[in-house]
Amino acid sequence: xxxxxxxxxxxxxxxxxxxxxxxxxxxxxxxxxxxxxxxxxxxxxxxxxxxxxxxxxxxxxxxxxxxxxxxxxxxxxxxxxxxxxxxxxxxxxxxxxxxxxxxxxxxxxxxxxxxxxxxxxxxxxxxxxxxxxxxxxxxxxxxxxxxxxxxxxxxxxxxxxxxxxxxxxxxxxxxxxxxxxxxxxxxxxxxxxxxxxxx
Amino acid sequence: xxxxxxxxxxxxxxxxxxxxxxxxxxxxxxxxxxxxxxxxxxxxxxxxxxxxxxxxxxxxxxxxxxxxxxxxxxxxxxxxxxxxxxxxxxxxxxxxxxxxxxxxxxxxxxxxxxxxxxxxxxxxxxxxxxxxxxxxxxxxxxxxxxxxxxxxxxxxxxxxxxxxxxxxxxxxxxxxxxxxxxxxxxxxxxxxxxxxxxxxxxxxxxxxxxxxxxxxxxxxxxxxxxxxxxxxxxxxxxxxxxxxxxxxxxxxxxxxxxxxxxxxxxxxxxxxxxxxxxxxxxxxxxxxxxxxxxxxxxxxxxxxxxxxxxxxxxxxxxxxxxxxxxxxxxxxxxxxxxxxxxxxxxxxxxxxxxxxxxxxxxxxxxxxxxxxxxxxxxxxxxxxxxxxxxxxxxxxxxxxxxxxxxxxxxxxxxxxxxxxxxxxxxxxxxxxxxxxxxxxxxxxxxxxxxxxxxxxxxxxxxxxxxxxxxxxxxxxxxxxxxxxxxxxxxxxxxxxxxxxxxxxxxxxxxxxxxxxxxxxxxxxxxxxxxxxxxxxxxxxxxxxxxxxxxxxxxxxxxxxxxxxxxxxxxxxxxxxxxxxxxxxxxxxxxxxxxxxxxxxxxxxxxxxxxxxxxxxx
Numbered sequence: 001x002x003x004x005x006x007x008x009x010x011x012x013x014x015x016x017x018x019x020x021x022x023x024x025x026x027x028x029x030x031x032x033x034x035x036x037x038x039x040x041x042x043x044x045x046x047x048x049x050x051x052x053x054x055x056x057x058x059x060x061x062x063x064x065x066x067x068x069x070x071x072x073x074x075x076x077x078x079x080x081x082x083x084x085x086x087x088x089x090x091x092x093x094x095x096x097x098x099x100x101x102x103x104x105x106x107x108x109x110x111x112x113x114x115x116x117x118x119x120x121x122x123x124x125x126x127x128x129x130x131x132x133x134x135x136x137x138x139x140x141x142x143x144x145x146x147x148x149x150x151x152x153x154x155x156x157x158x159x160x161x162x163x164x165x166x167x168x169x170x171x172x173x174x175x176x177x178x179x180x181x182x183x184x185x186x187x188x189x190x191x192x193x194x195x196x197x198x199x
Numbered sequence: 200x201x202x203x204x205x206x207x208x209x210x211x212x213x214x215x216x217x218x219x220x221x222x223x224x225x226x227x228x229x230x231x232x233x234x235x236x237x238x239x240x241x242x243x244x245x246x247x248x249x250x251x252x253x254x255x256x257x258x259x260x261x262x263x264x265x266x267x268x269x270x271x272x273x274x275x276x277x278x279x280x281x282x283x284x285x286x287x288x289x290x291x292x293x294x295x296x297x298x299x300x301x302x303x304x305x306x307x308x309x310x311x312x313x314x315x316x317x318x319x320x321x322x323x324x325x326x327x328x329x330x331x332x333x334x335x336x337x338x339x340x341x342x343x344x345x346x347x348x349x350x351x352x353x354x355x356x357x358x359x360x361x362x363x364x365x366x367x368x369x370x371x372x373x374x375x376x377x378x379x380x381x382x383x384x385x386x387x388x389x390x391x392x393x394x395x396x397x398x399x400x401x402x403x404x405x406x407x408x409x410x411x412x413x414x415x416x417x418x419x420x421x422x423x424x425x426x427x428x429x430x431x432x433x434x435x436x437x438x439x440x441x442x443x444x445x446x447x448x449x450x451x452x453x454x455x456x457x458x459x460x461x462x463x464x465x466x467x468x469x470x471x472x473x474x475x476x477x478x479x480x481x482x483x484x485x486x487x488x489x490x491x492x493x494x495x496x497x498x499x500x501x502x503x504x505x506x507x508x509x510x511x512x513x514x515x516x517x518x519x520x521x522x523x524x525x526x527x528x529x530x531x532x533x534x535x536x537x538x539x540x541x542x543x544x545x546x547x548x549x550x551x552x553x554x555x556x557x558x559x560x561x562x563x564x565x566x567x568x569x570x571x572x573x574x575x576x577x578x579x580x581x582x583x584x585x586x587x588x589x590x591x592x593x594x595x596x597x598x599x600x601x602x603x604x605x606x607x608x609x610x611x612x613x614x615x616x617x618x619x620x621x622x623x624x625x626x627x628x629x630x631x632x633x634x635x636x637x638x639x640x641x642x643x644x645x646x647x648x649x650x651x652x653x654x655x656x657x658x659x660x661x662x663x664x665x666x667x668x669x670x671x672x673x674x675x676x677x678x679x680x681x682x683x684x685x686x687x688x689x690x691x692x693x694x695x696x697x698x699x700x701x702x703x704x705x706x707x708x709x710x711x712x713x714x715x716x717x718x719x720x721x722x723x724x725x726x727x728x729x730x731x732x733x734x735x736x737x738x739x740x741x742x743x744x745x746x747x748x749x750x751x752x753x754x755x756x757x758x759x760x761x762x763x764x765x766x767x768x769x770x771x772x773x774x775x776x777x778x779x780x781x782x783x784x785x786x787x788x789x790x791x792x793x794x795x796x797x798x799x800x801x802x803x804x805x806x807x808x809x810x811x812x813x814x815x816x
Binding site: 073 | 369616784
């Protein structure tokens with residue numbers, strides 16, 4: 001019974017640094033799920049942290065989900081816009097969860113002025129070692145290939161769709177893009193959605 | 200009706216619109232801001248909406264509208280309620296005619312606030328009934344009930360939510376605009392015996408309020424949103440409690456509220472859970488319902504955020520009705536006394552209370568992870584506040600100084616490497632604090648930094664006070680022509696209103712000159728040399744001096760300019776990185792680099808670079 005209920009639920013953690021576009025990505029997933037008649041709840045960071053702090057969104061798809069928050073070890077999918085933020089959120093993942101992680105670190109001001117450290121290589125190694133189903137996305141290369149860094153959210157979303165953990169298709173997300181974005185941005189974002197498929 | 204994916208605050212706003220609200224006033228503050236913004240966005244055309252200069256103005260204006268029979272909504276964050284406390288305390292004695300809902304967003308954590316105060320406690324103090332929703336859907340539905348309740352009982356009511364409801368999202372059914380209720384205000388009917396507060400009226404009305412609230416306690420025991428959710432599955436059979444690992448024959452249950460109710464539900468299987476008392480209106484407390492809930496229990500765990508309001512109320516009910524029930528929660532150390540709860544902290548508390556390890560949250564930790572960078576929020580790349588702080592810092596180098604900060608984006612000037620915020624208390628406090636410190640330490644050059652919106656909200660009285668009382672200080676108005684931290688709301692200095700009207704701007708310079716300040720100058724902080732010179736010249740003048748650093752918020756005034764480092768000329772001294780702390784400045788090998796995706800071309804770093812290595816690129 002419990003097993004069956006959980007099958008219908010998808011718990012997604014999105015995380016990154018304020019200003020990276022996690023909110024639009026979660027909106028697109030919610031739109032796509034709602035179009036298919038799936039009930040959606042979410043919780044996210046709004047406020048001071050949006051100025052370069054750590055931010056997260058919890059998205060829960062499915063019926064009988066009482067709360068928007070996701071507990072430790074309960075997430076099916078993580079979409080991380082930044083590797084250190086991905087590590088911060090690891091305790092929320094199920095053992096079998098899929099993780100889509102942008103490899104490009106965002107160095108906080110605190111690390112630049114020497115108030116904290118950011119051992120990037122160690123962090124990437126830790127992710128590789130501890131996440132069973134990991135998709136690392138070379139977002140610097142994606143930005144160069146696509147000619148824009150602004151569609152990182154859709155690049156990651158595409159990789160998340162293909163990880164199958166989302167329960168949504170490229171077509172579903174494509175429809176959500178059409179509904180939410182202005183015509184002139186659609187071409188770029190459609191390419192972004194398929195970017196990791198061509199690798 | 201149609202379905203939409205809505206933020207809690209949007210749902211609250213639509214609930215008010217659907218209830219036929221006529222008048223909406225508020226002051227921005229996380230996590231409440233989106234309520235008023237949504238009313239303005241979805242205004243069917245018949246609703247008056249304003250960003251007031253502060254919460255006190257909003258409360259008073261809404262009270263006036265409600266006196267005249269309008270349905271009024273006033274919105275603020277929890278600390279805003281402190282500003283509006285004076286009118287509110289008296290308003291409860293006067294009462295209202297049109298329904299009046301005071302929407303206050305509490306911020307457990309706190310995530311974006313100075314305090315973790317609980318508006319439920321304020322409700323008890325002010326004797327104002329309070330509604331506390333658990334979900335986005337409930338927030339929408341409850342708003343209509345709150346308006347009807349307010350009108351029926353002639354009292355303003357609190358509609359209190361917390362961050363996770365305000366900023367939670369849910370796909371919910373909402374009415375289309377033609378389905379909104381229509382309410383025609385009757386107009387103000389003069390009656391001095393009702394609307395003019397005098398001790399005689401207060402004596403009479405205080406007695407009536409106490410009587411009414413006692414009556415309401417009974418009425419609210421019947422309110423369907425205050426309910427007892429029966430036990431299910433294995434938790435049903437009380438006699439089986441012991442063998443099910445529920446303790447030695449103890450009959451245990453949960454009392455909870457708000458978002459915590461959803462955390463409790465999440466901890467249990469849908470088919471099997473203990474009995475739960477869910478309190479949606481904690482004041483006046485539904486005593487009869489609580490007594491019925493308690494009568495067959497041995498122990499109750501109160502799962503609450505912020506103050507132990509339900510816990511104290513249940514202890515009171517036990518004492519009053521002579522019930523032998525052990526009430527546990529914050530006062531017994533079973534729930535953390537401060538901070539935000541989570542699904543995990545609640546699950547852990549439930550596991551301990553029921554002595555049932557299966558309820559425990561997953562224990563995976565990060566003990567072996569490499570150190571993670573800390574990421575405190577920072578001023579945006581290109582933020583003009585960075586230039587203002589840097590200019591003052593440079594001008595006053597080597598002198599004994601005090602930099603009093605205030606509430607807004609510019610509180611972030613506290614961080615390394617600027618470190619230009621020595622104090623921050625509450626909206627508008629900086630100016631008075633600088634005055635107080637200067638009186639005690641007259642050899643300190645005292646500065647007060649205040650944003651434009653905060654200046655209008657509660658800064659002006661401080662300037663008048665300092666000027667009248669002969670203080671020596673420099674007021675720095677950081678004017679970016681918006682209320683930036685909360686998402687760019689207009690204010691009296693912007694020349695626009697939330698309803699889209701273009702209005703006469705209130706000039707900060709004219710206000711300061713009218714007060715009589717001997718030095719009032721306006722400078723572009725991104726012109727570093729001029730900015731530093733102005734700060735120095737101000738120090739040669741006695742009394743309260745003011746400098747207005749005016750440059751638009753960089754997130755509104757999109758810039759296509761970029762700065763670039765010439766690696767040939769960069770000596771790798773890192774002065775730009777170490778003195779400005781701009782998130783667009785990074786170390787590229789041994790030289791400075793500029794992250795083009797973030798840079799706005801403010802060119803402050805170019806003015807700081809001793810090698811002249813940074814140019815527009």
